[in-house]
Amino acid sequence: MNEKKRDLSVKLGPLELKNPVLAASGTFGYGQEFSHFVDLNLLGGIIVKGISLKPMAGNPPPRIVETPCGMLNAIGLANIGLDNFLKEKLPWLQKMKAAVIVNIYGHSIDEYGAVAAGLKGVEGISAIEVNISCPNVERGGMAFGTDPYVSAQVTEQVLKNSDKPVIVKLSPNVTDIKAVATAVEKAGAHALSLINTLTGMAIDIDARIPKLANVFGGLSGPAIRPVALYMVYQVVRAVHIPVIGMGGIMDYRDALEFLIAGARAIQVGTANFVDKRVTLDIIEGLGRFCEDQEISKIEEIIGTI
Amino acid sequence: MIEQNTEIIFNKKVTTDTFLMRLRSPEIAAEARPGQFVMIQARTGVDPLLRRPFSICGIHEDDGFLILYRVVGRGTAIMSKAREGDILSVLGPLGRGFDLPQKGHKALLVAGGIGIAPLIFFAQTIQNSDLIFMAGYGSASEIVPIEQIGLGNVKVLIATDDGTTGYRGLVTEVLESHLAGPYDNIPTVFSCGPLPMLKRVVTITLDRGIPCQVSLEASMACGLGACQGCAVKSSSKKDQPYYHVCKDGPVFDVYTLDWKSI
Numbered sequence: 305m306n307e308k309k310r311d312l313s314v315k316l317g318p319l320e321l322k323n324p325v326l327a328a329s330g331t332f333g334y335g336q337e338f339s340h341f342v343d344l345n346l347l348g349g350i351i352v353k354g355i356s357l358k359p360m361a362g363n364p365p366p367r368i369v370e371t372p373c374g375m376l377n378a379i380g381l382a383n384i385g386l387d388n389f390l391k392e393k394l395p396w397l398q399k400m401k402a403a404v405i406v407n408i409y410g411h412s413i414d415e416y417g418a419v420a421a422g423l424k425g426v427e428g429i430s431a432i433e434v435n436i437s438c439p440n441v442e443r444g445g446m447a448f449g450t451d452p453y454v455s456a457q458v459t460e461q462v463l464k465n466s467d468k469p470v471i472v473k474l475s476p477n478v479t480d481i482k483a484v485a486t487a488v489e490k491a492g493a494h495a496l497s498l499i500n501t502l503t504g505m506a507i508d509i510d511a512r513i514p515k516l517a518n519v520f521g522g523l524s525g526p527a528i529r530p531v532a533l534y535m536v537y538q539v540v541r542a543v544h545i546p547v548i549g550m551g552g553i554m555d556y557r558d559a560l561e562f563l564i565a566g567a568r569a570i571q572v573g574t575a576n577f578v579d580k581r582v583t584l585d586i587i588e589g590l591g592r593f594c595e596d597q598e599i600s601k602i603e604e605i606i607g608t609i
Numbered sequence: 610m611i612e613q614n615t616e617i618i619f620n621k622k623v624t625t626d627t628f629l630m631r632l633r634s635p636e637i638a639a640e641a642r643p644g645q646f647v648m649i650q651a652r653t654g655v656d657p658l659l660r661r662p663f664s665i666c667g668i669h670e671d672d673g674f675l676i677l678y679r680v681v682g683r684g685t686a687i688m689s690k691a692r693e694g695d696i697l698s699v700l701g702p703l704g705r706g707f708d709l710p711q712k713g714h715k716a717l718l719v720a721g722g723i724g725i726a727p728l729i730f731f732a733q734t735i736q737n738s739d740l741i742f743m744a745g746y747g748s749a750s751e752i753v754p755i756e757q758i759g760l761g762n763v764k765v766l767i768a769t770d771d772g773t774t775g776y777r778g779l780v781t782e783v784l785e786s787h788l789a790g791p792y793d794n795i796p797t798v799f800s801c802g803p804l805p806m807l808k809r810v811v812t813i814t815l816d817r818g819i820p821c822q823v824s825l826e827a828s829m830a831c832g833l834g835a836c837q838g839c840a841v842k843s844s845s846k847k848d849q850p851y852y853h854v855c856k857d858g859p860v861f862d863v864y865t866l867d868w869k870s871i
Contacts, residue, residue, distance in 0.1 A: 337834055375830060379838065
């Protein structure tokens, strides 16, 4: 096989990936959990579980429930906190050849800045992904990402405190995702990733209580893929910065839909729970597809619709 | 811990809604310890999406393992229709199993309904004469015929809610009667079953200062501790506010959990 015949590398502004397949935040732990099944060096990148300034315990259980072709989760952004991440998790990740992208979030705009500042100058981090779908405690718990102005403020605060490429992860729980996308682009974001989970709920009809202790959660899995794909399609046409697509990608064919819609890379989330090696299967599938279609470089496929 | 396609050696109905399935996997059989579990993909499409967790119920001559499951939803209904020779994707063995008692140490096994599955593997492994195995069911028709699982001559004390077989009443009452008398060596209780039963077992053992390990059930997505979906509150305020059933369990020492929140 001629390696040149299937160049899977992609460029997303300042970020270069050896292939367009990234493991999505919150579905791949801190990488190590999956290393028994997946040679992480082969991935385009790993996006670690969302990090906040202080450790967070997360929501009471039940935290997950399966729904048709998908699942709802209300983990509550449980994580070990910035200091523990830098001490306990990052040294292992720094040895990986895959891009390590650190997903961050805050409860206030200042906290976003503080987490970004804590990662400044740290080696072995290729980019920061900013989760703006979490509740803003200064605004009664409304998610930052539902307001274009607040989304832009968060983006500016992270950029001001960071020396790394900044990817902003957009919430789909908005009337017009293009408005948030363009506001975040204007604020200086280097790239966008979308979509985060869609808000939903499920009810236990016998007990007449919500199936999640948190009442609502984020819907993911193949159930959301068509919604995600159309949002990616729209955002790609509304902004000039690179877009990373995600939402229910289960195999390389799903991944190709997002690439053809204009995403320059994709993230695999919920599928990791089901098939531990799915990221590698997708990379192999993309390579085979390029060979079969006589495409020398995967970038030739991007945005061809 | 592996993820592999395994062949069904048999999948047979053992009560009206309970099935015993044997799957071929020398790898999983070699690694499996009592209390550990596997996650099985019930289908080939995307619905139901997630793997289902099942306690390993026994290993068979190192070429395969058994699971015992009750048909409770779509996943298990699909599995119940699978036939000999069909292939299922299995991930396992997963989690932390029971800390097995030392030889000569008395073990009391308390099972409720389908919760008997990991305790069958336990009994198969230790083959200890100092083992008392008690199992509770709603009615005689639900009793799992464990002689079909190849447990040898371990005797099981049965309790049924309606008294159709064995003691009429709860299996926890059988446990209490065993703990009533004076004993030379403090036994350890190993239990798995529905939550109300487990909570009663926990109260009985904590009140008497008797060590107890329980196997918990939870909805799970990844099985590796990565998604943090199967959280259970720990009794420690400082260390770790939540444990994860898939990785820190499914077997827990009762002292380590906050039973008021469970």
